[in-house]
Amino acid sequence: MTLRRHHTSGARRRPRPVAGLVAASLAVALTGSGCAALTGDTGSDELQQFLSTLSSGDLAGAAALTTDPVAAEETLEANVLAMGFTPTLSARTPDGDRRPDRDPVPVEITWDMGTSGNTQADDDQADDEQADDDEAGSAPVGGETAAxxxxxxxxxxxxxxTTRVGDDWKVEWAPTILDTRLEPGGTLSFSEILDYDTSVVDRTGEPLFQWTPVTAVTLAPDAVESADAVAALVGTVVPTITGRTIRDGMAEAGDQPYQVVALRPSDIDPIRDQLAAVAGVTLPEQGQLIRTDRNLDSPALTGLPSAWTEALQAQGGWTAEIVNPDAEPIELGSAPVGQVEDLVSTVQISMQRAAQQAVDASALGASIVAIQPSTGGILAVAQNSVADQQGPVSMQGRFPPGSTFKIVTTAAALEAGVVGPDEVVPCPASVTVSGRTIPNDDDFELGPVPLETAFARSCNTSQAVISDRLAPEAMRDTAARLGLGVGFFAPGLGVDTYTGSVPVTEQGPARVEAAIGQGEVLASPFGMAVMTASLANGGRMILPHVVDGMPATANDTPEPLDPGVVDTLRRYMEQTVRSGTATAANSIPGLGGKTGTAEVGTGPAHGWFVGSTGDIAVAVLIEGADSSGPAVAMAAQFLAAAGQPAPLARG
Structure with a gap:
């Protein structure tokens, strides 16, 4: 990946500093001459107590030991927070014979801004993103910091x-305790300097997120009565913002100003004057990393701003200064900023739009997850507004996978040798195995047929018979070899993912139900896409990720499936599309897949389709569809529009 192109003038914008709320530590010491310890009734013990209290981070407690607690606390908080949020202090009193009641004692303070991230900035960013429905996924300055x-x-x-106040010794308060060069009204300052020219692009190089000037529409804590007026104006741009959502947000913000939304120049300009006239509204200008297309939304995109922040901070510069009024800053220390290459996401915008268009066509909750088998790169994750009401179910949902799980059951049986790839198996309308009667859908029966036919036609009874011969852990272990039931952590993926759960089942009803993806077997669309992509990857578990060069880590490292088993399953899945239950998708060249209808209590069954063609694997779930047919049709629509993944934009 090469550095991005910059402005036509050839000049690079000067990186801007970041407000210095980062974790810090301070070492505070008294310096003097001679060998005698500070003793006697000179206030030296009280000075040491002041430094120790300051070292503990108790700024109010330290201020209380001074001659002016109010001014001291205000100044300490302003300067310590400017140099580091929630500092951890340590102090010692070296040998010296100066009397602090008579002569000023030098105090040396070492400020260690460390290498870790800023918890408060992370919290602020999360609050901003929750409030900012227009720029969901925007990243105000701050966030996590890389090493x-x-x-x-x-x-x-x-x-x-020190000086005596009545019967007590007090530290004589003056800001120069922090530094003798600190003048009235001056402050210490720490800033990170980041390379904001860096963008987040999709796999083709098309921008996904860019640093953009925005206007933050902000309401004062006491301006609740203005909520409806603000909603009427900004609602023309972001319809989801209402007077009620603003009031709810203000209630959560408490006595802090509430940012309603951050708007781009083209959105704020037509309503700027009207907003400015509303009581309690302020319109501060700031920069944010925002989506280039506000309509492009996906659970796969939510963590990209954090990955961007980490990448910038890994190469970030910094400066610490004394800033006095009407004077040039006095530098205390600094490091230069490095240039950062554009962050390349594995997502392909054209595929994401195709997936979103497909799920939006359904009136039922629908999700699509597409992954590139050869790399594990996530290509698209989409869910419609009905699914959104449940949260990011495409990545976290827990659904029975139905007959799509027969991929696992069949793989386990083939690997165990309890059935051969061309073996003839029974497919009656129903069968009782280990005390559990399993019917086929609509009670169809095929009689004795090759296992390939039974798989393609989704014969439940054949799978029930096969599963009865498996070891208790066979299905669980086989599923894990394809990533189903494995936990993944992917940098830049802003939601916790859930692949699935497959129980160990002794011979009996629970195993028979699990064999057809019912009972205690659960999976998310993400997990089924991982499973299908791993099978298409030669049976070797993929490491799903959303940023090029940042693969996921997994809590398991299973061995791949036997190549012969993989080839057999691929043949079965292609037959499913050609002549089985997924013929509605046979217009997609090279597609192999598996359908599933999963019963859920007394409601309509969920419909599934999983499959792969070329270098794209997909899982489709339509909740309550009562058939796999709509999921097959949706998958065909998506795959026809999506095509194959473009090469990654690395140069």
């Missing part, structure tokens, strides 16, 4: 003295 390559440590030297 730095050099320490961020600076030292300031102040001075302190």
């Amino acid at each position: 730095e390559t050099s320490p961020r440590i600076v030292t300031t030297t102040g001075e302190a003295r």
Whole structure:
């Protein structure tokens, strides 16, 4: 991946600093001369207590030990927060013979900004993204910080003295305790400097997220009565924002200003004056990483801003300064910023749009997940508004997979040798195995047929007979070899993923039900796409990921399936599309797949289709469809529009 092209002038924008709310630590020490310890009734013990309390991070407690607790607390909070959020302090009193009641004692403070991220900034970012329905997934400055390559440590030297107030010794408060160069109204300052020219692009190089100037529509905590007026204006741009959603957000924000939404220049300009006239509204300008197309939404995109932030901070520069009024800043320390290549997502925008169009055509909850088998790159994840009401079910849902799970059952039987690839098996209308009677859909029967035919026609009774001969852990272990039931963590994937759960089943009804994807077997569309992509990857479990160069880590490293078993399953799946239960998708060249109808209590059954062609694997779920037919048709529509994955934009 090469550096992105920049402005036509050839000049690169100057990276902008980030507000310095990052984790920090301070080492505070008194410096002096001689060998005698600070002793006697000079306030030296109280000065040491002040430094120890400051070291513990108790700024209010330290301020209470001074001659002006209110001013001291205000100044300490302003400066310590500007240099590092929630600092961890350590202090010591070196040998010295100066009397703090008579002469100022030098105080040396070491500020260690560390290498870890900023918890408060992460929380603020999450709040902004929750409030910002227009730019869902926007990334205000802050977020997680990757490991730095050099320490961020600076030292300031102040001075302190003590004085008696009544019967007590107090530290005589002055901002110069922090640094003798600190003037009235001045402050210490730490800033990160990041390369905001970096964008997030899709696999073709088309921008997904870019750093953009925006206007934050913000309401004061006491301006609840303005919620409806603001909603009437911004609702023309973001219809999901209402007076009620604003009031709910303000209630959660408490006594803090509430950011209703962040709008691009083209959206804010027509309503700027009207908004400015609403009581309690402020319109601060800021920069955010926002989606280039606000209509392009997907659970696969939500974590990309965090990955972008991490990439920038890994090469980020920094500066620590003393900033006095009407004076040039005094540098305490710094490091230069490095340029960062554009972050390349595995998602392909054209495929994402095709997937979204397909699921939006259904009035039922529908999800599509598409993955590239050869790399594990996630190509598209889409779910419609009905599915959205349940959360990111495409990545986390727990659904019985129905007959799509017969891929696992058949693979386990072939590997165990309990059935041969060309063996003839019975397919009666119903069969009782281990005390559980299993019927075929609509009680169809084929009689004795090759296993390939029984698979293609989705014969439940054949699978029930086969499963009765398996070991208790066979289906669980086979599923894991294809990634189903394995836990994955993928950098840049903003939602926790769930692939599925397959129980160990002793011989009996539970195993018979599991064999056809019912009972305790559960899976998400993401998990079924992982399973199908792993099979298309030669039976070797993929590592699903959403950012090029950042593969997932897994909690299991199973062995791949036997190549002969993989070839047999691929043949069965192609037959399913040619002459079995998925013939409605036979217009897609090279497609092999498996259908599933999964019973769910007393409601209509869910419809599934999983399949792969070329270098794309897909899982489709339509909740309550009562048949796999609509899922097959949706998969065909998506695959016809999506085509094959484009090469990754690495240069």
